[in-house]
Amino acid sequence: MDEPQVTAALAAEHGLNEDEYRRIVAAIGRIPTYVELGIFSVMWSEHCSYKSSRRWLRELPTTGPRVLQGPGENAGAMDIGDGLAAVFKIESHNHPSYVEPYQGAATGVGGIMRDVFTMGARPIANLDSLRFGAIDHPRTGYLVHGVVGGIGGYGNCIGVPTVGGDMYFDAGYNENILVNAFTLGIVRADRIFRASATGVGNPVIYVGSKTGRDGIHGASLLASAEFGDGTEHKRPTVQVGDPFTEKLLLEACLELMERDAIVAIQDMGAAGLTSSSVEMAARGETGIRLDLDRVPLREEGMTPYEILLSESQERMLIVAKAGSEDVVREVFAKWDLDAAIIGEVTDDRMIRIVFRGQEVACLPLEPLAEGAPKYERPAAASAEAEARQILNLDHVALPGDYNRALLGLLDSPNIASRQWVYRQYDHLVRGNTVVQPGSDAAVVRVKGTHKALALSVDCNSRYCLLDPYVGAMIAVVESARNVVCAGAVPLGISDCLNFGNPEKPAIMWQFVEAVHGIRDACNALGVPVVSGNVSFYNETEGRAIPPTPTIAMVGLMDDVTRHTTQWFKGEGDVIVLLGRTREELGGSEYLAQQGILTGTPPWIDLQVETHVHAVCTRAIQDGLVRSAHDCSEGGLAVALAECCLSGSVRGELGAVVELEGAIRPDALLFGESQSRIIVSLRRQHLGRLRELAERHETPFTVLGEVRGHRLTIGSLIDLTLKEMRQVWETALPRRLGAA
């Protein structure tokens, strides 16, 4: 076999710097073979090794009485009672989705679902958090259509409902979009499968699709480097998805898991066969020997390098109990899938690869996994970071026409109805979707119990750019507030940390600040981080995305019948604001529409936040409130409009509201002060709610009443529901065209 000569220069082409190459040579005591260099390059890539982030991620709270599995496995798992666990994780597929939006997004969805069913859990809900460039940027429409099409194409075809998500448009993502996919599954708490290869002599079995040449170096070259010229040329590193095969793989894996045949199982995701075998052997403190001649191949003439680094989709690696090979074959044959014994577990703490009778790689596990480089990269705020915070509201004129200002916000692609997106997703299959897309959080019931889970993803990257610490805190508390508004108690999060190039101190500073924000907010709420993903290098020719620490929050409610939605329910109900409105406009959608992108994000007091949650949760559990809606982008006025407009029954309920406050009227209406929830309730419950708020020292303001077919706010706003709906519902289709 003719293989390139391994040198420091070749290592550099593989994304390994000189020092890293020297460390490899020192660790194995010789120059690696070409195949071995390939293995090191993926295992030491930022994507697989978390070399720049690990030191900081350790600061996150990851434990708690309900945590059954924290970070480090395929996904996190939390105890939800009734002998069941919720398994969930969010993961990025950013670079591939920019290069090839349909397949990039589709395989992102496919990958995260495999991470969840690998643990033995049946996926019951997906969410997607999307960030695109300015909506009028020439490439945005193409990317939105591709990404939404890919998510639907995969999710709809595998029978897992896409129940929610979030989406923002910002010029900061013009050249680097974000596609973060989340899956939640349910498993018996005593039947969680893990990925630790144990039992010397146990067979290593390859199941699922055959291996082809797609996705080679997806993890190392595509996900772990900035974009420059020639992004288009990276298209071959994007994988191609086959949701039909994944559906078969899902059913076959879950069926096999009933048969007591599996010791360990892991998805072949990023870095394919290499990372799955190395990681399983490293966790088990064993070793693995693989015979590549037995790997089912899609094409002829594939080299060991290609077989090991392929990122072909819909594949799993299983360590089976010796003697149960026939059971594995039988189950996979039933589902018409390949199952091939390709190796065995050894005890020498080595990964050995045999091809055509020859050992083509023989590497110790330690330097590949735990021994991968860890960096504490320099972090320092840039000069611009400080300049961004300067905002003098005296120079911001009040709007002449508040009605127009509100309609302008309802027309914003960041606020308008998301129906254009979610009607392209099957959000009903499996029959658990109690609250469909269009409320603060989606709610899915847990069959066989009275329980339900509320799900939300959130991150306002405009806040994060102005202050990554505060912005990340807000992402956590707002996602928590969303599930609280649905009637759930925050249970745990999965985070997807999307940033630019960590080798730049200004980016590293954003990252460290954001991790600290997540840490502090999670500690205040008592919510652990059980899984997650870091995506660096979201940067093109030096232009980085705004820091985007996306938070996926899972909340638990004991009684599904107590769930609440955001829209008004009945004429004559009283509208109450929990929380306080301050004169805060920094980072608001309102100022952004005027081209003002500086300032400080809203103030966040974590104690106040927890008090507001306590009031809302108790009020819902006691059956006092009929709707609850978080105040976020666009402030109180937009939140009230959404209470009138959203809802599957096409709510035709207006509101008459009086607002008082010694602050600028535009801040009163459109400011994005945190820790606020709008609830509506029958008048007879007003006293009890007031008492509850007082007990928790939570500001309580009666705003008005649900009435008529207009939204009237003092003397400032007076609009019919019809004219608001017209704008709010058509904003996306008008700009993006037919779905």
Next chain:
Amino acid sequence: MRWGVVTFPGSLDDHDALYAIDHVLGQTAIPLWHKERDLHGVDCVVLPGGFSYGDYLRCGALARFAPVMESVAGFARDGGLVFGICNGFQVLCEAGLLPGVLTRNRNLSFVCEYVHVRVESAATAFTRACGPGEILTLPIKHGEGCYVASEATLREIEEEGQVLLRYADAGGRVTEAANPNGSLHNIAGVMNRQRNVFGLMPHPEHAVEKALGGEDGLKLFRSIAASVAAGHTESVASVAPGP
């Protein structure tokens, strides 16, 4: 009665159909595997929603060749009740058990939303628990639900009263705006001439509980149950063609 729900590779709403029959309707439902010919003596065969075989070719084009479909065709010939939902409807059309074919939605994209359908005839084995002209609210979720047939076929199925459900607005008016996918004559569901095979694009199995989007779908399941209880062939024979 016993219901059978077929699972093809790529069937997705098979669990939901089983759940609707078993948990909500309280009747016996058994899964039928695509590789097996035995229908286990069921009284009604349900072909569920999904993407059988991935539907990479035409929807339902491969499923019709599954071993179980030979038995389903025989069962239908003998007058057994067959109920095809979404992909099941597509499979029945491909198998020639129902007239017409389902093509890409008019706007070319997948659509998941609640629609109103008008019951065109309540005097059939599949709709007897509904009122004539009753409006049902059911979800649709498909990318290829645009019902198409030749002029002659359309005329025939209309004359024979084989069109059982039509997309309509909340007031029962059959309008272009109420048509979510471009189906000819707003057709949402048709049955065969022998009146024992019925296919529809909306998902009645996803409208069986108040807490999850309403109960209108139950009426179709209850109709079938009542027909079987009454000996459905008799009810079929006594029904005059619809308008």
